[in-house]
Amino acid sequence: MVGIVGYGAHMPRHRIKVEEIAKVWGADAPSYKKGLMLREKSVPPPDMDTITLSVEAAKNALKRAGNIDPADIGAIYIGSESHPYAVKPSGTVVAEALGATPDIHCADYEFACKAGSEAMFVCLGLVKSGYIKYGLAIGGDTSQGAPSDALEYSAAAGAAAFIMGTDNLIAEIQETHSFMTDTPDFWRREHEFYPQHAGRFTGEPAYFRTTMGAADAILKKSGMKPRDFAYAVFHQPNGKFPMRVGKMLGFTKEQIEPGWLSPTLGNTYSGASPMGLTSTLDIAKPGDMILMVSYGSGAGSDAFIWKVTDRIDEVRDKAVRTRKLLDENLTYVDYGTYAKFRHKILKNE
Amino acid sequence: MFPSRIWRDSKHRYRLEAGKCTKCGKIVFPYRLICPECGHREFEKVILPDTGKLMTYSVIRVAPSQFTDQAPYAVGIAELENGVKLLAQITDCDVEKIKVGMEIRIEFRRIQTDSHQGVLSYGYKFVPKWY
Ligand SMILES: [Zn+2]
Numbered sequence: 001m002v003g004i005v006g007y008g009a010h011m012p013r014h015r016i017k018v019e020e021i022a023k024v025w026g027a028d029a030p031s032y033k034k035g036l037m038l039r040e041k042s043v044p045p046p047d048m049d050t051i052t053l054s055v056e057a058a059k060n061a062l063k064r065a066g067n068i069d070p071a072d073i074g075a076i077y078i079g080s081e082s083h084p085y086a087v088k089p090s091g092t093v094v095a096e097a098l099g100a101t102p103d104i105h106c107a108d109y110e111f112a113c114k115a116g117s118e119a120m121f122v123c124l125g126l127v128k129s130g131y132i133k134y135g136l137a138i139g140g141d142t143s144q145g146a147p148s149d150a151l152e153y154s155a156a157a158g159a160a161a162f163i164m165g166t167d168n169l170i171a172e173i174q175e176t177h178s179f180m181t182d183t184p185d186f187w188r189r190e191h192e193f194y195p196q197h198a199g200r201f202t203g204e205p206a207y208f209r210t211t212m213g214a215a216d217a218i219l220k221k222s223g224m225k226p227r228d229f230a231y232a233v234f235h236q237p238n239g240k241f242p243m244r245v246g247k248m249l250g251f252t253k254e255q256i257e258p259g260w261l262s263p264t265l266g267n268t269y270s271g272a273s274p275m276g277l278t279s280t281l282d283i284a285k286p287g288d289m290i291l292m293v294s295y296g297s298g299a300g301s302d303a304f305i306w307k308v309t310d311r312i313d314e315v316r317d318k319a320v321r322t323r324k325l326l327d328e329n330l331t332y333v334d335y336g337t338y339a340k341f342r343h344k345i346l347k348n349e
Numbered sequence: 350m351f352p353s354r355i356w357r358d359s360k361h362r363y364r365l366e367a368g369k370c371t372k373c374g375k376i377v378f379p380y381r382l383i384c385p386e387c388g389h390r391e392f393e394k395v396i397l398p399d400t401g402k403l404m405t406y407s408v409i410r411v412a413p414s415q416f417t418d419q420a421p422y423a424v425g426i427a428e429l430e431n432g433v434k435l436l437a438q439i440t441d442c443d444v445e446k447i448k449v450g451m452e453i454r455i456e457f458r459r460i461q462t463d464s465h466q467g468v469l470s471y472g473y474k475f476v477p478k479w480y
Contacts, residue, residue, distance in 0.1 A: 013441060046418065047440055047458040051471065055457040084469055093471060097363040097457055099396070320480055329479045331441075340418070 002128045003172040003306070005068065005165035006315070008060020009278040009322040010053050010140075011158035011265065014043040014331050016338045018153055024335045025148040032153055037239025041266025043338050044142045044157035050080045051090045053159035053271075054138045055097045060319035061136070061161040062098065066168060070099040073163070074132025076106050077122055079115025079139045079270040081188070081195075083108050094138070105132070112186060113235055114296020115139060116160065116270035121302050123164040124173055135164045141269035144342060146194035154238050156266025160274035160322075170315060171281065171290070171306040175222045179214035180300030187298070197297075203241070206299050211235065211245045214301035215293050219249075222305055226250040230288035230308075233259035233276035235295035237267045242276075251291075258283050259292075265326055270296075277306075279322035286310040350461055352468045362472035365399070365455065367433065368392030376433050399455040400478060401429035408444045415461055427453050427475055440474045452478040 017040045022029035033039060044053070062070065076091045076098075083090045091106030109115040109122075116139010123135030140159025145151025185206035188195040198206075211234060219225065226232070232251045234242035239262045246256040259276030261268075268275055273294040280290055288308040295301045339345050360366040360380065367378035372389035378397060383390055406425030409416070416422070423439040425447070439447060440458060453475040461470045 045441065046462075047460070047474065049459055049469075051469075052457050052459060059457075093363075096359055097471070099364050099366075324480060 001169060001172045002124055002164065002166055003169040004162050005134065005168055005170065006061040006063070006065025006163040007161065007170065007278050007281055008057045008062075008064060008319050009158065009160045009275050009325065010056035010060065011268070011275075011325050012042050012044045012048055013329050014045055014333050014341070015040045015264075016043050016333055016335070020335050020338075021153055027148075035240070036150075036153060037243065038154055038263055038266065040264050041154060041156040042158055042268070043333055043341055046341055048157065049084045049142055050078070050082050050140045050159070051084055051093050053140045053142070053157065054078055054090065054094050054161065057140065057159040057161035058094060058098055058136060058138060061163050063319040064170070064315040065163045066315070068134060068163070071103070073098070073100040073134045073136050074104060075123060075126055075135040076100060076104060077109055077119035077135070077137055079109040079111070079117070079119040079137075080141050081110055081112055081115065081269055082142045082144070083110075100136075111300065112297035113237065113267070113269040113272055114294045114300055114302060116274045117292070117294035117302040117304070120162055120164070120274065120304070121176060121178065123162070124176070127164045127166060133165065137162045137164060139270035139272075139274040141271050143267065143269045144194060147344060149194070151195070151197065154262070154267040156268050158265060158268035158271040158275050160271050160278045162274070168311060169309050170311050171308050174289070174305040174307050175218055176305075177214055177218035177221055177303045178300060179210055179217060179303070181210070183210070183297070183299035185297045185299055202297070206297060207235070207237065207241055207295055208245055208248070210299045210301045211293050211295050212249065214303040215249050215291070218291070218303040218305060224289070224305070226255070228289055229255060229291050230284065231255050231258055231280045232291040233273050233280055234293050235273045235301070236260065236262035236276065237272070239263040261322070261326055275322060279326075281308070281312065282316055282321045282323065284308045284312055286312060350463060350468070350470045355468060355470045362460075363457070365397040365473060367395050367397050369395045376431065378433055378435070397433055397435070398430040401427040401435070401453055403427050403439070403447070403449055403451050403453050403475070404434065405449060406439060406447055415463075423447050425475060435473075438474045439476070441476045454478040
C-alpha cells in the first residue's frame with residue numbers, strides 16, 4: 001500500500017481584513033465579503049517566501065512521520081506559482097535545509113493552483129514503482145493579486161507538505177484521477193508581476209467544469225458516493241467556490257467544513273487544497289474516507305481518495321495543527337504595512 | 350552576500366548542524382576543526398534543538414543599508430535546550446514586547462535579499478514561542 005507517512009502545514013501569522021483593502025480602493029467591503037465568502041487573508045512578512053514556508057511545513061511533516069531519516073527521502077517536488085527564483089530551484093534549498101541532500105531528485109512544479117497536488121501525484125507514483133523510499137510533495141505559495149483587482153482580496157500565503165511512502169501510513173491512497181483541458185481562465189506571462197484572469201469565465205467553464213469532471217470520474221472509478229466519505233476537500237480560490245462545488249456534487253457543509261480554510265486564510269494557490277487536507281487529517285478518525293480535488297487554472301484538477309489509518313491518532317499532535325496556525329497568535333496589518341511587505345511600493349534601489 | 354559564502358555556511362545556517370567532540374562532548378557551532386575545550390579533532394554531527402530561551406537582545410533602530418526596511422528590529426542571543434548559545438535576529442514580533450527570558454522557537458527565514466538581482470540568503474531566526 002502507498003500513501004501519506006507524514007503531513008504538515010505552515011502559514012504566516014499576519015492577516016489583512018477585506019475592509020482594510022476595500023477602504024483603499026473605494027470598494028464596498030460587505031459585497032466583497034458576501035460575494036467571495038471571505039473575511040481576511042494571510043500576508044507573508046518580507047522574510048518569508050515559498051521556500052521558507054515549504055521548509056517549515058516539511059519539518060512538521062517529518063515530525064509526524066516519526067523517526068525517518070531525511071536522507072531516505074528520494075525526491076522533493078515543490079509546486080508553486082511563486083518560486084522565489086525564476087531560474088534556480090526551490091527544491092534544492094528545501095532539501096539542504098532538511099538534510100536530504102545529495103542523493104535525491106528535485107524539481108519545481110508549476111500549474112497555477114494545482115502544482116502542489118501534482119507533486120503529490122508524482123511522489124505517490126515514484127514510491128509505488130519502488131524508485132524511491134520516500135517522496136516529499138509540497139504545495140506552497142506567496143501569491144499576489146494586482147492592486148484593486150478582485151484577486152487582491154484573496155491572494156494569500158501558506159504551504160502544506162506530505163511525505164509519501166509505503167509503510168507506517170497515516171492515510172492510504174485508494175484512487176486517483178486527473179482531468180485537464182486547455183482553458184485560458186487565468187495566466188501570467190513571463191516578466192509580468194501580476195496575473196491576468198478572464199473574470200467570470202474563471203467560474204463555470206473553468207473551476208466548476210474541471211473540478212466536477214475530476215470528482216465525477218473518480219467517484220465512478222471507485223464506485224463510491226458522496227455519502228461514503230467522511231470529508232471532502234476542494235480547491236478554494238475564495239470561500240464560495242468550494243462550498244458551491246461540494247454541494248453541486250452532493251456533499252454536505254459538514255463534510256467540507258474541516259478543510260474549508262479560505263474564509264480566513266484566503267487563497268494559498270498551490271497550498272490551498274493540500275492545506276485543507278492537513279486540517280482535515282488533523283480531526284479525522286481511523287477508517288474515514290476523504291476526497292480531495294485540486295484545481296489549477298489553465299486548467300486541470302487532480303483528485304485523490306484517501307483512507308485514514310489507525311496511526312492518525314498517534315501522530316496528529318506531534319506537530320502543530322493547521323487550524324491553530326489559522327486561528328491563533330494573529331497580527332493584523334494595515335494596507336500600508338501590507339504594501340511594504342509585498343513590495344508594492346516603488347523605491348529607489 | 351557572496352554565493353560562495355552562502356554555500357559554505359549552508360550546513361549550519363540551513364539546518365543547525367553542529368559538531369560534538371567525540372572526546373569531551375563539547376558542542377561547537379558552527380563546525381570547527383579543533384575542539385576549543387580539549388584540542389581533539391574528531392566530531393560527530395548533531396542537529397541543534399529548535400527551541401530555547403532568550404538571554405539578551407539589542408534593538409537596532411539605525412540599520413545597515415540592506416536591513417533599513419526592517420528597522421526597528423531586534424537581534425538576540427538565546428540558550429537552546431542543550432545549552433548551546435546562538436545569535437540571531439528576532440522576527441515576527443513587536444520589539445517593545447521582547448523580554449529577556451522569553452521562550453523562542455527557531456524558524457527558517459530569508460536572511461538577506463541582495464537587490465532584485467542577487468542571490469537570496471536563507472537561515473535561522475528566532476520567533477516568540479507560542480505553542
Ligand atoms: Zn573536546
